[in-house]
Amino acid sequence: MVTIADVARHAGVAASTVSYVLSGKRTISTDTRERVQRSVRALGYRPNASARALASQRSNVLALVIPLRTGMHVPVMMQFAAAVVTTARRYDHDVLLLTADEGPEGLERVAQSSLVDALVVMDIELADERVPVLRELPMPSVLIGYPDDADGLTCIDLDFVAAGAHCVDHLADLGHRSLALLGTPSAVYERQTGFAQRTLTGFADAAERRGVVGVETPCEHTFDAILHTVRELLDEHPDITGLVVQNEPIIGPLLDVLRRLGRRVPDDMSLVAICADDVAERQVPQLSSVSIPAERIGDQAVESLITKLEGGDVPALTLLPPALTARESSCQAPHRDLTTA
Amino acid sequence: MVTIADVARHAGVAASTVSYVLSGKRTISTDTRERVQRSVRALGYRPNASARALASQRSNVLALVIPLRTGMHVPVMMQFAAAVVTTARRYDHDVLLLTADEGPEGLERVAQSSLVDALVVMDIELADERVPVLRELPMPSVLIGYPDDADGLTCIDLDFVAAGAHCVDHLADLGHRSLALLGTPSAVYERQTGFAQRTLTGFADAAERRGVVGVETPCEHTFDAILHTVRELLDEHPDITGLVVQNEPIIGPLLDVLRRLGRRVPDDMSLVAICADDVAERQVPQLSSVSIPAERIGDQAVESLITKLEGGDVPALTLLPPALTARESSCQAPHRDLTTA
DNA sequence: ATGGGGTGTCGAAGCGCTTCGACTGGGGTA
DNA sequence: TACCCCAGTCGAAGCGCTTCGACACCCCAT
Numbered sequence: 081m082v083t084i085a086d087v088a089r090h091a092g093v094a095a096s097t098v099s100y101v102l103s104g105k106r107t108i109s110t111d112t113r114e115r116v117q118r119s120v121r122a123l124g125y126r127p128n129a130s131a132r133a134l135a136s137q138r139s140n141v142l143a144l145v146i147p148l149r150t151g152m153h154v155p156v157m158m159q160f161a162a163a164v165v166t167t168a169r170r171y172d173h174d175v176l177l178l179t180a181d182e183g184p185e186g187l188e189r190v191a192q193s194s195l196v197d198a199l200v201v202m203d204i205e206l207a208d209e210r211v212p213v214l215r216e217l218p219m220p221s222v223l224i225g226y227p228d229d230a231d232g233l234t235c236i237d238l239d240f241v242a243a244g245a246h247c248v249d250h251l252a253d254l255g256h257r258s259l260a261l262l263g264t265p266s267a268v269y270e271r272q273t274g275f276a277q278r279t280l281t282g283f284a285d286a287a288e289r290r291g292v293v294g295v296e297t298p299c300e301h302t303f304d305a306i307l308h309t310v311r312e313l314l315d316e317h318p319d320i321t322g323l324v325v326q327n328e329p330i331i332g333p334l335l336d337v338l339r340r341l342g343r344r345v346p347d348d349m350s351l352v353a354i355c356a357d358d359v360a361e362r363q364v365p366q367l368s369s370v371s372i373p374a375e376r377i378g379d380q381a382v383e384s385l386i387t388k389l390e391g392g393d394v395p396a397l398t399l400l401p402p403a404l405t406a407r408e409s410s411c412q413a414p415h416r417d418l419t420t421a
Numbered sequence: 422m423v424t425i426a427d428v429a430r431h432a433g434v435a436a437s438t439v440s441y442v443l444s445g446k447r448t449i450s451t452d453t454r455e456r457v458q459r460s461v462r463a464l465g466y467r468p469n470a471s472a473r474a475l476a477s478q479r480s481n482v483l484a485l486v487i488p489l490r491t492g493m494h495v496p497v498m499m500q501f502a503a504a505v506v507t508t509a510r511r512y513d514h515d516v517l518l519l520t521a522d523e524g525p526e527g528l529e530r531v532a533q534s535s536l537v538d539a540l541v542v543m544d545i546e547l548a549d550e551r552v553p554v555l556r557e558l559p560m561p562s563v564l565i566g567y568p569d570d571a572d573g574l575t576c577i578d579l580d581f582v583a584a585g586a587h588c589v590d591h592l593a594d595l596g597h598r599s600l601a602l603l604g605t606p607s608a609v610y611e612r613q614t615g616f617a618q619r620t621l622t623g624f625a626d627a628a629e630r631r632g633v634v635g636v637e638t639p640c641e642h643t644f645d646a647i648l649h650t651v652r653e654l655l656d657e658h659p660d661i662t663g664l665v666v667q668n669e670p671i672i673g674p675l676l677d678v679l680r681r682l683g684r685r686v687p688d689d690m691s692l693v694a695i696c697a698d699d700v701a702e703r704q705v706p707q708l709s710s711v712s713i714p715a716e717r718i719g720d721q722a723v724e725s726l727i728t729k730l731e732g733g734d735v736p737a738l739t740l741l742p743p744a745l746t747a748r749e750s751s752c753q754a755p756h757r758d759l760t761t762a
Numbered sequence: 763a764t765g766g767g768g769t770g771t772c773g774a775a776g777c778g779c780t781t782c783g784a785c786t787g788g789g790g791t792a
Numbered sequence: 793t794a795c796c797c798c799a800g801t802c803g804a805a806g807c808g809c810t811t812c813g814a815c816a817c818c819c820c821a822t
Contacts (some may be wrong), residue, residue, distance in 0.1 A: 081535075081559075083778055099780060106781095107799060131778030132472035132479060134807050137619040141536075144518065148503055155495040162489055165520050174536065177485065177518040179506050194422075195482075198627065210816045218422075292750040303705045332673040364644045424808055435772045440810060447811095450770060472808035475777050 082123045091119035102127065133194070140173050142385060143196040145210070147180035151265035151301075153328045155372060156356065157202065160224060163378025164200055170190065171386045174196075189206040190218045198385045200224065204235075206272040209223070220388035222381045225274045226397060234388065236381050236398045238277045243370045243402035244282025244324070247352045248290060250404055251322035253371075255302065255413035256350060258293040259283075259322040260313055261333070266298040279326050279354065303333050310337050316390045321413050326354040331363060350410035357405070365408035373400060423464045432460035441536050450691065474535070481514050483726060484537040486528065486551070488521035488544045492606035492642075494669045497697065498543065502567060504719025505541055512537075512727045525554040532558045539726045540564065545576075545665040561729035563722045566615040567738060575729065576741045579694075581616045584711045584743035585623025588665040588693040589631060591690060591709065591745055596754035597663035597691060598626075599634040601654055603675070607639035620667050620695065634658070640668055646672050648678050655682065662754050667695040672704060691751035698746070706749035714741060734735050 088095040095110060100106040101116040110118075119125075133139040144164050146157055148189060165175045176196055178186050190196050197219060201210060204225030214221045215232055226235035244261070251259055263269065263285045264276045280296055288293025295317055299309045314320060325331060331353060335345065345365060353360055353369040360369035377382040379399065384394040429436040434453060440663045441447040442457040460466075474480040485505050487498055508518045517537055519527050528551060530748075538560060542551060547567030556573050567576035585602070592600055602624045604610065605617045621637055628635025636658055640650045657660060666672060668744050672694060676686060684690040685705060694701055695712040701710035720739065725735040 081533075081778095084780095085778080095779080096781075096803075097801060099454045100801085106801085110765080112800080122535075126530070128475070128778050129534040129536040130474035131807090132780075134469070134475050134809085135778075135780040135793060137780095137807075139471060141517070148499065154499045158489065158495045158499060161518070162520060165518055166522055169522065174480070175518045175532070176501070177506055177516045179503055181507055181510065189467070190515070192422075192465075193470040195470040302703050332677075336673075336677050362643050422808095423811095426808080436809080437773075437811075438771060441771085444810080447771090448769065453770075469808050472777090475779085476808075476810040477778075478810095717800075 081128075082125050084125070084127065085099060087116065087119045087123055087125045090114045090123060091327055097249065103223050108117075113315060120344060121274045137194070138193060139197055140174050140327070141196045142173050143176045143178055143190050143199040144199045145178045145180075145186070145199060148269075149203060149271070151181060151267040152203060156328060156372060159356065160373035160378045162201060163375040164382055167379045167382035171382065172251045173386075174384075184210045186309035187213050187217065191219055198222075198389055200381050200385065204274050206274055208279055211408070220385055222385050222388075224377055224381055227274065230397060232396075234376055234384055234396060236384065237400070238372060238377065239399040239402055240278035241285075242399075243354055244279040244284075244326075245286035245401050245402045246370055247324040247354070248283055248286035248292070248294065250352055250406065250410065251324070251350055252286075252290040252292050254322075254350060254410060255291065256322035257413065258317060258319045259287060259295075260320050261296040261324045262309070262313075262316065263296060263298045264327050265300045269298055276326065276401070283324060293319075295320075299327055299330055301327075301329050303337075306330050306333050307337050307340070310334065311341060314343075316342065322350045322352070322410070323347070324352050324354070327357055328353075331355065331359065331367070346409050346411040348414065350413070352404070352410055360405070360407065363409070367408075368404065368410040370402045371405045376400065422469075423466050425466070425468065428457065428460045428464055428466045430462055447654045450487075452522055469672075472653045478535070480535060480538055482517050483509050483514050483520055483723070484528070484531050484540040484638045485519045486519045486521075486540060486542045490544060492522060492608040493544060497669060497713060500697065500715035501543060501677045501719045504716040505723055506569070508720045508723035512723065514727075525551045528554050528558065530562055535579070539563075541722050541726065541728055545615050547615055547618055557685075559578055561726055563726050563729075565718055568615065572740060573737075575725055577725065577735060578616070578717055578741070579713060579718065580740040581619035582623035582626075583685055583740075584624075584695055585620040585665070585667075586627035586744050587711055587745045588695065589621075589624055589627035589633070589635065591693055591747065591751065592663035593627075593631040593633050595663075595751060597633065598754065599629060599658060599660045599689055600636075600663040600665060601658065602635065602637040602665045603650070603654075603662050603671070604637060604639045604670060617667065617697060619690055624665060633662075636661070640671055642668075642670050644674050644678075647674050650680070651675065651678050652682060662689070663691045663693070663751070665693050665695070669694075669696045669700055672696065672708070676704060687750050687752040689755065691754070693745070693751055699747060701746070704708065704750070709746065709748045709751040711743045717741065 084095045084098050088098050098116050101113050103110050114340055170176050199221040201221060202224045204223050204227055206228045208227045211227050223235040225234055225237050268276045283292055297309055299306060338345055338349055345351050351367055353367045355369055357371045360367040387394050425436045425439050429439050439457050442449050442454050485644050509516050540562040542562060543565045544570055545564050547569045551566045552568050562578045564574055566578050592650055609617045625635055638650055638654055640647060679686055686692050692708055694708045696710055698712045699710040
């Protein structure tokens with residue numbers, strides 16, 4: 081293993097000079113700089129990460145906390161994760177992967193042992209037990225999602241309240257008077273997961289504001305559950321003509337179930353999903369949807385973190401405005417509804 | 422930040438004694454040990470990871486390389502990843518997440534900077550460009566999957582050749598004489614990804630051995646692609662009564678497509694999938710399947726790595742035998758086929 | 763009483779880097 | 793000509809830990 085001393089010897093300078101060449105923290109003459117750089121390349125020198133971290137008090141590693149809890153949709157999580165890794169690398173940082181197994185103590189462990197410089201925390205519940213820990217930690221963190229009490233935290237999220245409302249507005253604008261929200265599995269609500277709760281709120285408030293009927297139901301992932309949930313929903317509310325779906329993995333089977341129940345999309349039933357664009361576009365018919373900008377959120381989370389590490393200021397809460405793209409799955413409500421209205 | 426010196430002072434011993442208490446590498450009197458442990462708790466001491474890594478030449482971090490390339494099925498990948506993280510923690514290691522963006526140099530970077538002690542590498546191609554790099558690296562690695570030339574490497578995988586053969590045998594045993602393999606997206610084959618290629622080989626060889634017709638086709642993820650692929654397949658080979666599916670995300674839509682094409686499962690068409698058990702069980706009808714033991718493979722990968730780190734020997738290639746579970750989607754071939762045979 | 767072998771503890775060196783203060787020499791200013 | 797300043801470089805200290813060799817001390821055997 082080649083050390084900075086080897087490079088220094090090879091280039092005929094002091095080790096500190098090599099360090100300054102590499103970091104750029106002091107001016108170095110062109111001549112010396114090039115000589116050192118040549119030695120670095122010739123010897124294939126790579127600074128030892130631990131030594132660097134010990135001396136500089138910076139590990140250049142970010143923690144990424146992905147609980148992977150039941151009911152969560154993994155591909156979406158990974159879109160966030162991939163964006164975080166990519167952006168972190170752009171700022172010369174690596175990413176340590178933490179799952180939920182360790183609970184809040186896991187965060188303390190990596191933070192207090194200086195394994196990482198900062199944390200990105202995903203899948204936030206309204207009363208998340210990790211939040212008090214994060215507040216006390218001696219290093220910056222960014223939450224993807226936000227708890228009820230976000231005091232002193234930095235949070236980034238899609239504005240799910242607005243997303244829920246957008247869906248209602250879109251359908252109400254098309255003349256639909258009776259809507260349902262087909263949500264995530266009930267475990268997600270029971271945990272009081274932020275994005276699910278807030279969509280619910282946005283949906284319910286908007287329905288009231290628009291004077292339309294809005295009912296909500298969770299939905300599990302199995303085909304039987306979907307069939308049962310939808311059948312019961314339509315039995316109890318036969319006049320429903322608009323469905324908002326926030327549950328990516330059930331989208332395929334749901335279309336199937338609706339067909340089975342004799343409801344054509346969009347003629348008998350309009351659909352708006354809250355999901356990634358590519359998922360919406362892959363369906364038949366293509367779904368009107370509010371997209372989840374996972375990449376942008378992941379990017380921004382890392383950028384905020386880097387800014388905080390450099391002592392900069394970032395907004396406490398960044399809510400990205402949702403965008404609804406109308407595709408084939410939503411259209412004017414059937415006539416009888418319009419006349420009733 | 423409390424250091425080992427603080428603990429030593431608080432307990433009235435030398436710093437080295439504290440270190441030995443923590444590591445157990447020398448005998449310490451019960452009295453001293455307990456006093457030190459009390460001080461550790463009282464001060465909330467956590468060893469500094471960088472200092473420890475620098476002094477001991479061990480970072481206690483494993484790299485997990487997940488390319489996340491196009492066509493891969495993310496949830497399966499994440500099952501591996503979750504297992505790797507969990508098992509790594511059991512051995513007091515953390516996991517650094519690397520994606521493909523950096524290519525082989527990324528591996529060199531983390532290895533040569535001593536950021537990690539060892540690597541777990543996923544999604545191996547038959548002629549993987551990372552393999553020569555891994556061979557030269559001054560630290561152990563384990564591949565999940567295996568390349569054509571696995572000399573000097575440690576690899577763990579499901580025996581996909583046997584998996585492909587199992588599916589054929591199962592269907593042939595049920596009297597099916599004409600089978601098709603509905604595979605991964607063509608990008609995966611073009612990359613010569615190990616698991617896909619080997620399943621193909623196992624499928625083709627077994628078909629020949631059993632004297633049945635076996636055709637193969639890749640299949641993209643969109644609904645239209647599935648419809649088109651299956652329709653074409655059945656047009657060209659109308660006598661096909663058995664389908665082997667190695668493409669998790671298309672399973673739902675595929676059942677839909679078959680229904681649309683007027684083929685009942687299993688009466689007109691038997692289906693065997695190569696996928697996670699929970700996915701197979703979630704379908705209607707439930708799918709006969711060869712399961713992918715992601716958790717066991719992830720576990721074992723880490724365990725082999727730890728063994729290697731401790732100087733132990735591990736087998737160069739561990740192939741887990743596939744297990745086929747018969748469920749509702751496969752049954753005896755329709756009579757006319759049996760009489761033909 | 764004396765020597766020998768454990769057992770338990772200590773001090774110091776060193777892991778490879780960053781960073782601070784100090785030093786040198788050359789160029790500009792007074 | 794004398795002085796100062798700055799660019800460029802060096803040496804040393806120190807980051808917090810592990811580990812090695814040394815050294816007490818106690819107990820047992822002689």
